[in-house]
Amino acid sequence: QVQLVESGGGLVQAGGSLRLSCAASGRTFANYVMGWFRQSPRKEREFVACVTWSNGDTYYSDSVKGRFTISRDNAKKTVSLQMVSLKPEDTAIYYCAVGEITRNSWRTWPGKYDYWGQGTQVTVSS
Numbered sequence: 771q772v773q774l775v776e777s778g779g780g781l782v783q784a785g786g787s788l789r790l791s792c793a794a795s796g797r798t799f800a801n802y803v804m805g806w807f808r809q810s811p812r813k814e815r816e817f818v819a820c821v822t823w824s825n826g827d828t829y830y831s832d833s834v835k836g837r838f839t840i841s842r843d844n845a846k847k848t849v850s851l852q853m854v855s856l857k858p859e860d861t862a863i864y865y866c867a868v869g870e871i872t873r874n875s876w877r878t879w880p881g882k883y884d885y886w887g888q889g890t891q892v893t894v895s896s
Contacts, residue, residue, distance in 0.1 A: 772796040772885040774866045779890030782856055786894070790851040792866030792887060803871040804849045806840065807880055808862035808892075817878035818864070821849060829877055834860075856894045863889040 778790040792804065805820035819830045819840040828840050839852045849866065869883035876882040 772868055774868060774885055774887035776864065776866045776887040776890040779864060779892045781893045781895065784856060784858055784894055784896050786856050787852070787854045788856065788892060789853070790864055790866075790890060790892070792849045792851075794847045794849070794868060801870055801872050802868055803877055803883075804842065804866065804868045805877065805883060806849075806851050806864060806866060807883075808860075808864045809889075810862040813862075815865070815880045816862075817880070819851060820877050829874070831878070853892075856892075858894050858896045860892060861894050862892060864892050865889045 773795045775793045776790060778788060780788060782788050802823050803820050804823060806818040807815050808818050809815040817831050818834055819838055821828050821840045821842050837855045842849045866887040867883035868885050871877055871882050
């Protein structure tokens, strides 16, 4: 089992910044990927960014590329998502997830992630 706990959400004005963190505990995987997804009302869960634990390879959705940065701390088993230049459309519940994903094309699929955190609300006001 893997447990994930997110923190760092909140309310911010457009153009502001927030930093989300996800702390992982429990078993680890040989090829696991940690990702951030988000979901707003009446929308499907959307991929945001991910990082491959073994080599630090990162990948971002087009909607956040250049504004969000994902990073990992191997020693602390945490993944962070630094978000700058936030927009009202970034408002959502943000979820951390982990999965043993062996193909890059699978990284954006929520169904390929095995464990999820409880989510943290990010609200960006205009």
